[in-house]
Amino acid sequence: MSELLSTINGYIWSNALVYLCLAAGVYFSVRSRFVQVRQVPEMIRLMLKGEKSPSGVSSFQALTMSLAGRVGTGNIAGVATAIAFGGPGALFWMWVVAFLGASTSYVECTLGQIYKIRDALTGEYRGGPAYYLSRAWSHTAAAPAFKVYGYIFAFVTILACGLLLPSVQSNSMALAMNNAWGVSTWWVAICTVIVLAFIIIGGVKRIATFASIVVPFMAIIYIVLALIIVAMNASEVPGMISTIFASALGIDSAFGAIIGSAVMWGVKRGIYSNEAGQGTGPHAAAAAEVSHPAKQGLVQAFAVYIDTLFICTATGFLILSTGAYRVYEGESADGRVIAEGGILPADVAVGPTFVQTGFDTLWSGAGSSFVAISLLFFCLTTLIAYYYMAETNLRFVLGKHSPVNVRFIGGTVGSNATLLLQALVLVSVAIGAVSTASEAWTLGDIGVGLMAWLNIIGIIILQQPAYKALRDYEKQKKDGVDPIFDPVALGIPNATFWETRDPLTGKERDLRVDA
Numbered sequence: 001m002s003e004l005l006s007t008i009n010g011y012i013w014s015n016a017l018v019y020l021c022l023a024a025g026v027y028f029s030v031r032s033r034f035v036q037v038r039q040v041p042e043m044i045r046l047m048l049k050g051e052k053s054p055s056g057v058s059s060f061q062a063l064t065m066s067l068a069g070r071v072g073t074g075n076i077a078g079v080a081t082a083i084a085f086g087g088p089g090a091l092f093w094m095w096v097v098a099f100l101g102a103s104t105s106y107v108e109c110t111l112g113q114i115y116k117i118r119d120a121l122t123g124e125y126r127g128g129p130a131y132y133l134s135r136a137w138s139h140t141a142a143a144p145a146f147k148v149y150g151y152i153f154a155f156v157t158i159l160a161c162g163l164l165l166p167s168v169q170s171n172s173m174a175l176a177m178n179n180a181w182g183v184s185t186w187w188v189a190i191c192t193v194i195v196l197a198f199i200i201i202g203g204v205k206r207i208a209t210f211a212s213i214v215v216p217f218m219a220i221i222y223i224v225l226a227l228i229i230v231a232m233n234a235s236e237v238p239g240m241i242s243t244i245f246a247s248a249l250g251i252d253s254a255f256g257a258i259i260g261s262a263v264m265w266g267v268k269r270g271i272y273s274n275e276a277g278q279g280t281g282p283h284a285a286a287a288a289e290v291s292h293p294a295k296q297g298l299v300q301a302f303a304v305y306i307d308t309l310f311i312c313t314a315t316g317f318l319i320l321s322t323g324a325y326r327v328y329e330g331e332s333a334d335g336r337v338i339a340e341g342g343i344l345p346a347d348v349a350v351g352p353t354f355v356q357t358g359f360d361t362l363w364s365g366a367g368s369s370f371v372a373i374s375l376l377f378f379c380l381t382t383l384i385a386y387y388y389m390a391e392t393n394l395r396f397v398l399g400k401h402s403p404v405n406v407r408f409i410g411g412t413v414g415s416n417a418t419l420l421l422q423a424l425v426l427v428s429v430a431i432g433a434v435s436t437a438s439e440a441w442t443l444g445d446i447g448v449g450l451m452a453w454l455n456i457i458g459i460i461i462l463q464q465p466a467y468k469a470l471r472d473y474e475k476q477k478k479d480g481v482d483p484i485f486d487p488v489a490l491g492i493p494n495a496t497f498w499e500t501r502d503p504l505t506g507k508e509r510d511l512r513v514d515a
Contacts, residue, residue: 002438002439002442005439005442005443005446006442008446009442009445009446009449012445012446012449012450012453013264013268013445013449015264017449017452017453018263018264018267018268020453020456021097021101021104021267021271021277021452021456022096022097022100022267024100024104024277024456024459024460025097025099025100025101025103025104025276025277026100027460028100028103028104028106028107028463029100029103031103031463031467032103032106032107032466032467032470034103035102035103035106035298035301035470036099036102036103036106036301036305039298039301040302042298042477043298043299043301043302044302046295046298046299047060047063047299047302048060061288063284063299063300063302063303067219067303067306067307067381072169072273072378072379072381072382073168073169073171073172073173073352073375073378073379073382074269074272074273074312075273075307075311075312075315075378076172076315076352076355076371076374076375076378077172077351077352077355077375077437078269078272078273078312079091079094079269079273079312079315079316079319079355080315080319080325080350080351080352080353080354080355081265081269081350081351081441082094082265082266082268082269082270083316083319083320083325083327083354084325084326084327084328084333084350084354085261085265085327085328085331085332085350086258086261086262086263086264086265086266086331087247087255087258087261087262087327087338087339088240088243088244088247088248088255088316088320088325088327089244089245089246089247089248089249089255089259089262089266090247090248090261090262090265090266090269091244091248091266091312091313091316091320092244092245092247092248092249092262092266093248093262093263093265093266093267093270094266094267094269094270094273094308094312094316095308095309095313096266096267096270097266097267097270097271097274097276097308098270098274098276098304098305098307098308098309098312100276101270101271101274101276101277101304101308102276102301102302102304102305103301104276104277104456104459105274105276105277105281105297105300105301105303105304106297106298106300106301106466106470107297107459107463107466108129108277108279108281108282108455108459108466109281109282109285109296109297109299109300109301110285110293110294110296110297110465110466110469110470111132111136111282111293111459111462111463111465111466112127112128112129112131112132112281112282112283112285112286112296113127113282113285113286113288113290113293113296113297114132114293114465114466114469114485114487114492114495114498115127115131115132115135115136115494115495115497116131116286116287116497117131117496117497118497119395124287125286125287125288125289125497126283126286126287126392126395126396127282127283127285127286127287127392128157128279128282128283128286128389128392128393128396129150129153129157129279129282129454129455129458129459130150130151130153130154130157130393130396131150131286131396132282132458132462133146133149133150133153133458133462134146134147134149134150134151134396135150135494135495135496136462136465136494137462137494138494139493139494149454149458150396151396151397152454153279153393153451153454153455153458154393154394154396154397155393155397156450156451156454157279157389157390157393157451158390158393158394158397158421159447159450160446160447160448160450160451161280161386161387161389161390161393161425161447162386162387162390162421162424162425162428163424163425163428163443163447164428164443164444164446164447165386165443165444165447165448166383166386166387166425166428166429166432167428167429167431167432167435167440167443167444168432168440168441168443168444169379169380169382169383169386169429169432170188170189170192170379170383170428170429170430170432170433170440171432171433171435171436171437171440171441172351172352172375172379172437172440173188173192173372173375173376173379173380173433174188174189174432174433174434175349175351175352175353175437176352176353176356176368176371176372176375176376177372177375177376179352179353179356179368179372180356180368180369180371180372181368181369181372185433185434186433186434188433189429189430189433189434190430192380192383192429192430192433193426193429193430195380196380196383196384196387196425196426196429197422197426199384200384200387200388200391200422200425214377214380214381218374218377218378219306219310219311221374222311222314222374223310223311223314225359225362225370226314226315226317226318226359227314227317228362229318229321229322229358229359229361229362230314230317230318230321232361232362233321233322233361236320236321236323237317237321240317240320240321243320244316244320247259247262248262248266255327255338255339258327258329258338261331264331265331268445270308270312271448271452272444272445272448273307273308273312274303274304274307274308274312275307275448276304277452277455277456277459278448278451278452278455279451279452279454279455280385280389280451281300281303282300283388283389283392284300284385284388285297285299285300286392291482291483291484291485292469292472292473292476292483292484292485293469293485293498294469294470294472294473294483294485295473295483297466297469297470315355318355318358318359319341319354319355319358320341321358322341322343322357322358322361323340323341323342323343323344324341324343324344324354324355324357324358324361325339325340325341325344325354326339326340326341326344326348326350326354327339327340328350333349333350343357343361344357345357349437350437351437352371352372352375355367355371356368356371356372359371383425383429386425387421387422387425390421390425391418391421394417394418394421398417465487465490465492465495468490468491468492469485469490469492472485472490485498485501486498487499
């Protein structure tokens, strides 16, 4: 089975997907006139400001929901894996994919806002690739094909976020806790399932509240402590940066033979971490209450920077500056060691232990515990975000024909299908916690790759409304007004949610729901 999964993963994550992600980022950057550079001050302003309503969360809560999905084991174990199999240069390519991916994130998340709907069952805002793929061209002869495309994406996302991706998060969390405290992975599995069940049954509001508290707090602490350790090793920083660039560009002879691996692992782990183009960000973006879709598109573009340029960079610098790394030939821990920092135990597994060893240089014995706690919160919030995305796509598939609600623990918690999805996610978490790391990561990569293929091709075709929204937003800002979105005036059809709003006030004209 492992060989079959590896073969499937190899086809999905071929060079074609790597170059598609990079090329799409370049194209979107040029088309948006490098929105990821021009609008950074506005991104920061919008990130800290925003409205919320009974149907939608605030921009900041939507950002933290998105970061809950982005910030996870990819920022810790993922960076360590990228360096182990791609060399220090993989970190450079993670930066590249983050810079280019910010424009991709703007496009997909703005589309998510434009074509969002109000859930007929819960009254909450929902959206994402399945929604914009099926709605954007529904007025054309190509409507049936795009509707099918939307359903394909929805089914793939339910599979990826409900079954394939959760196992990676629970696996890294369980391994880190086992390494730090000797806790049985079975105990980690049981406790995680109980906590996760309590949160996801509470719906999007409880998810948003939990994420808005936990994600910023843990991210700031993690970054600060990592940078303190880097500062303690300041003498190593110039050489470390030189090695990163030399490895990335094939200048360093020690890493020249694996320059292709540096690009591959940098892009693969970069996308796994920041999720730009994967199609996950638009789900959280659509849940926000904003007066103009471009607002949330800009906020979500900055989320890519927070994830990769801040958190992943802090992890990479920590690993490299402390010497807690080992680089293997052949993209496998069974390959020849071609470089190492010198402080890792001989038999250490590739993954969070690299980071735990680096943190131990600050306070011997405490590093393992801190990373385990960090992964506990990072992975838990990511699991919650995965469930939310899987549920959103399940709602899309069910449409107006959702089954009658059932009673559970004294209250209405959703349809039979929703309960089945919740059970699927919880089972995936339990299995992932007790599985091997290689199997869990392979499943996760398959899920990410399938979603990225479908979403990037889709937004390349559907991108135009995102640019219209950006130009309209910038024009209204230049005129000195708080931008309000009017899709009819901009010639953007099928944005039915926004068509129910008064273009002069931005307030809804009625309480009509879509499905």
